[in-house]
Amino acid sequence: MTRILNRVPAILAATGLAVSAVVLTGAPAQATELCSGNTWVREFDTPNENIDVEYSFCVNKIDGKYRSAGYGRVVDGGGSRKVDSFKVESRLEKNDVAVSKRTCDFTNQVNSTDTSNIDCYSPWYEPNGTYTGDGRIYIDIDNDGKTGTWYDLPGSVSIS
Known part of the structure; x- marks a missing residue:
C-alpha cells in the first residue's frame, strides 16, 4: 500500500503534464482587453504612514465571454492596522x-x-452584446471616527 501511495504524486504530475499539453496545444483563444486609460490615484490619511491607491477598470473578451477586470495596488500598507x-x-x-x-x-x-x-474580476458572462468594465472601492479608515465610503471609479471603454 505504501508503495502505491508513493507513486500517486508522480502519476498525478504526469497526468497534469498531459492535460496541460492538450490545453496549451489547442486552438488559440481570441482574447481582447480594453481599458479606460484613466487610472484612479488617491492618497488616504491612515494611521502611521498614509496609503496610496491606484486603480483602473478594463473589460475582457475571450471566446464570446466577457468580464470586468479591475487592476490596482495599494502602497505603504502593512506595519500597522490601516483600514477597518x-x-x-x-x-x-x-x-x-x-x-x-x-x-x-x-x-x-x-x-x-x-x-x-x-x-478583482467579475465572473465571466456569455451572452453577446456591448459591455464595459466598471466598479468602485470601499474604504473604511481605521480609528478615524467615521464610517467607510464607496468611491466610484472611471469605467472602461466598451467592447462587443
Missing part, C-alpha cells in the same frame, strides 16, 4: 446595468503587506 475595511467591486455592465459582479475583500492584505496587488 477595504473592498473592490468589479462589475461587467451593459447599458450601465450590472450583469455580472464580484466584491473582493482586501482588508487583511492591506493591513499586513507594504505593497498589495488588489486585482
